[in-house]
Amino acid sequence: MSTLEIRDLHVSVETKEGAKPILRGVDLTVASGETHAIMGPNGSGKSTLAYSLAGHPKYQITSGTVTLDGEDVLALSVDERARAGLFLAMQYPVEVPGVSVSNFLRTAKTAIDGTAPPLRSWVKDVRTAMDNLRMDPTFAERSVNEGFSGGEKKRHEILQMELLKPRFAILDETDSGLDVDALRVVSEGVNRVKAGGDVGVLLITHYTRILRYITPDFVHVFVDGKVAEEGGPELAERLENEGYDRFLTTSTSVL
Amino acid sequence: MTTTDTLSTDHSRATADGSHSHGVGPLPEASRGSRPTSFDVADFPVPNGREEEWRFAPVARLAPLFAADTDGVLSGHGVLTTVVEAPEVQVEIVDRDDARLGRAGEPGDRAAAVAWASFPRATIVTIPKEAVASAVTSIRIEGVEGAGTHEASLEPSATHLLVHAEALSQAVVVIDHLGHAALTETVEIVADEGAHLTVVTVHDWADGSVHASSHRLRIGRDATVKHIAVTLGGDVVRITPDAEFVGEGATVKMLGLYFADAGQHQEQRLFVDHAVPNCISRVTYKGALQGEGAHTVWVGDVLIRAAAEGTDTYELNRNLVLSDGARADSVPNLEIETGLIEGAGHASATGRFDDEQLFYLRARGIPESDARRLVVRGFFAELIHEIGVPDIEERLIGAIERELEKSMSVLDSLSEGHVDGSEVSLTTERA
Numbered sequence: 286m287s288t289l290e291i292r293d294l295h296v297s298v299e300t301k302e303g304a305k306p307i308l309r310g311v312d313l314t315v316a317s318g319e320t321h322a323i324m325g326p327n328g329s330g331k332s333t334l335a336y337s338l339a340g341h342p343k344y345q346i347t348s349g350t351v352t353l354d355g356e357d358v359l360a361l362s363v364d365e366r367a368r369a370g371l372f373l374a375m376q377y378p379v380e381v382p383g384v385s386v387s388n389f390l391r392t393a394k395t396a397i398d399g400t401a402p403p404l405r406s407w408v409k410d411v412r413t414a415m416d417n418l419r420m421d422p423t424f425a426e427r428s429v430n431e432g433f434s435g436g437e438k439k440r441h442e443i444l445q446m447e448l449l450k451p452r453f454a455i456l457d458e459t460d461s462g463l464d465v466d467a468l469r470v471v472s473e474g475v476n477r478v479k480a481g482g483d484v485g486v487l488l489i490t491h492y493t494r495i496l497r498y499i500t501p502d503f504v505h506v507f508v509d510g511k512v513a514e515e516g517g518p519e520l521a522e523r524l525e526n527e528g529y530d531r532f533l534t535t536s537t538s539v540l
Numbered sequence: 541m542t543t544t545d546t547l548s549t550d551h552s553r554a555t556a557d558g559s560h561s562h563g564v565g566p567l568p569e570a571s572r573g574s575r576p577t578s579f580d581v582a583d584f585p586v587p588n589g590r591e592e593e594w595r596f597a598p599v600a601r602l603a604p605l606f607a608a609d610t611d612g613v614l615s616g617h618g619v620l621t622t623v624v625e626a627p628e629v630q631v632e633i634v635d636r637d638d639a640r641l642g643r644a645g646e647p648g649d650r651a652a653a654v655a656w657a658s659f660p661r662a663t664i665v666t667i668p669k670e671a672v673a674s675a676v677t678s679i680r681i682e683g684v685e686g687a688g689t690h691e692a693s694l695e696p697s698a699t700h701l702l703v704h705a706e707a708l709s710q711a712v713v714v715i716d717h718l719g720h721a722a723l724t725e726t727v728e729i730v731a732d733e734g735a736h737l738t739v740v741t742v743h744d745w746a747d748g749s750v751h752a753s754s755h756r757l758r759i760g761r762d763a764t765v766k767h768i769a770v771t772l773g774g775d776v777v778r779i780t781p782d783a784e785f786v787g788e789g790a791t792v793k794m795l796g797l798y799f800a801d802a803g804q805h806q807e808q809r810l811f812v813d814h815a816v817p818n819c820i821s822r823v824t825y826k827g828a829l830q831g832e833g834a835h836t837v838w839v840g841d842v843l844i845r846a847a848a849e850g851t852d853t854y855e856l857n858r859n860l861v862l863s864d865g866a867r868a869d870s871v872p873n874l875e876i877e878t879g880l881i882e883g884a885g886h887a888s889a890t891g892r893f894d895d896e897q898l899f900y901l902r903a904r905g906i907p908e909s910d911a912r913r914l915v916v917r918g919f920f921a922e923l924i925h926e927i928g929v930p931d932i933e934e935r936l937i938g939a940i941e942r943e944l945e946k947s948m949s950v951l952d953s954l955s956e957g958h959v960d961g962s963e964v965s966l967t968t969e970r971a
């Protein structure tokens with residue numbers, strides 16, 4: 286049983302006009318086995334939260350804390366965070382030419398576990414996970430993300446999540462750009478990971494349709510860099526019907 | 541990839557003949573094809589560094605190869621040539637007046653003319669007509685004077701090698717350069733009708749070595765030549781491969797791989813002369829640089845003459861700059877005198893590590909130094925796999941690993957003291 290705790294997190298990005306605050310005091314607690322949907326309009330800071338947790342250098346933490354079972358996550362480097370059990374499925378996965386998927390996966394697994402996985406069981410695990418995600422076996426010999434379709438990139442992200450077995454997974458708009466079939470395949474992958482262990486999931490999405498496949502325990506609505514409303518799965522349904530207008534009006538009136 | 545001001549993508553060297561060009565150099569020529577060539581050293585004054593073909597080169601360091609004080613002739617015996625040939629292949633040591641020598645092109649600069657004027661005896665490697673070599677033919681050119689020292693007390697020397705693949709023959713020839721030497725070298729590569737010839741030249745000299753190498757390729761009808769130039773070691777290495785098509789339907793594939801460390805100058809100037817119709821050329825050179833004063837130069841000239849209808853050509857150069865203080869010059873030139881061609885293109889790019897690539901790999905738990913290794917290996921992987929000679933591929937992968945050990949230890953020492961994610965900013969361009 287683990288807990289990821291985000292307290293009063295403020296994050297800025299550098300722009301030509303100086304530091305621009307994006308997150309303005311985020312509070313969130315995710316426990317193992319829980320799935321939290323983070324919803325919100327474009328520009329509300331959802332992806333900033335995801336990348337800040339992973340340690341992307343573009344985002345400057347100006348105040349607040351993030352702890353994983355009491356350990357200070359913000360003091361860790363990008364790769365240390367991953368080895369501590371954080372995983373970010375990216376919205377725009379990066380191409381790495383000349384590095385094969387199989388080599389990449391094995392290198393990552395070795396880094397996360399601290400020891401190389403036994404070859405025989407590893408090959409089998411990879412094959413099974415790829416089969417489950419309806420990925421062609423030739424995929425393993427392609428360069429990481431190079432020439433992948435949008436759907437292939439997302440499947441590849443979930444493949445990594447299945448194989449690396451993180452304690453907490455942040456899925457940044459994994460549903461974007463997916464057709465219904467691909468969305469179902471990817472969602473099944475996430476549900477397999479959820480069912481197979483105690484992973485805590487932060488599911489970041491603009492739309493509610495992925496929540497038909499992955500049931501959240503909690504829904505948080507992000508507006509203007511902080512949580513504006515929280516509730517159970519019923520909040521997602523309400524957003525589906527009403528959209529974000531209600532929140533946007535509120536924030537505009539504040540300005 | 542991010543480009544930075546320590547890099548240069550220089551297009552200023554070009555012809556101004558109204559064809560595809562990138563501006564005018566300091567010494568405009570009507571065409572790359574009209575640049576003087578000659579077997580007579582006297583036709584090439586000692587370079588001062590302002591000449592077009594020497595403007596990137598450290599001419600003072602190359603001076604021993606210009607033989608300014610000895611009328612353009614070197615008399616040193618600083619290298620030893622050893623050949624281990626495939627059973628089907630013939631090797632001869634011949635006098636300099638052998639009629640077979642000097643038939644592929646002509647020297648195009650002072651160092652090449654000195655090489656021609658100076659070599660005492662030449663090595664001829666012949667793959668007889670229709671012979672298919674069952675093994676790699678290995679030629680070892682090794683510096684024998686003062687090996688392993690930094691002293692300049694080298695005997696500047698000249699060598700001449702002819703690799704002749706007769707009609708319909710097939711062979712792989714590997715030329716290794718090692719030890720400590722000051723050497724100007726000619727390599728003639730002649731592929732007769734329908735021959736399939738692969739020549740790999742590896743320059744892995746000891747520190748303190750200076751080397752100029754004129755490769756002159758003469759490619760006959762329907763022949764296919766793969767020319768692979770690898771440069772790793774030596775203070776100054778300058779290779780000038782000239783490829784000339786003399787029969788239709790021929791193909792040349794020119795691959796290059798180089799890795800420059802601090803203080804090294806690695807220069808490659810290619811010229812592909814499409815003088816006859818329906819030939820194909822592909823040029824792919826990739827280099828990595830690290831350390832203060834590491835300098836690489838790639839100049840790729842392609843000329844499609846009016847007669848060369850149906851030509852298909854593409855050249856590409858990529859440079860990966862691994863640290864501050866390194867400089868990569870990359871100059872593609874494409875000159876087209878006929879519109880009736882299949883295709884013609886070039887590409888050049890020089891950049892740093894891609895921070896987003898590193899972030900992606902590190903976000904999967906891979907430590908920064910391992911992530912950098914993965915990216916560099918990946919950068920060269922495709923090129924190495926194109927070589928098609930398994931022994932050489934393995935050797936090069938090993939050589940890159942060794943270079944990476946050097947460069948990563950430099951980078952690791954740089955990133956010490958950086959905690960958290962900010963160490964990525966080592967390679968981040970600050971606006």
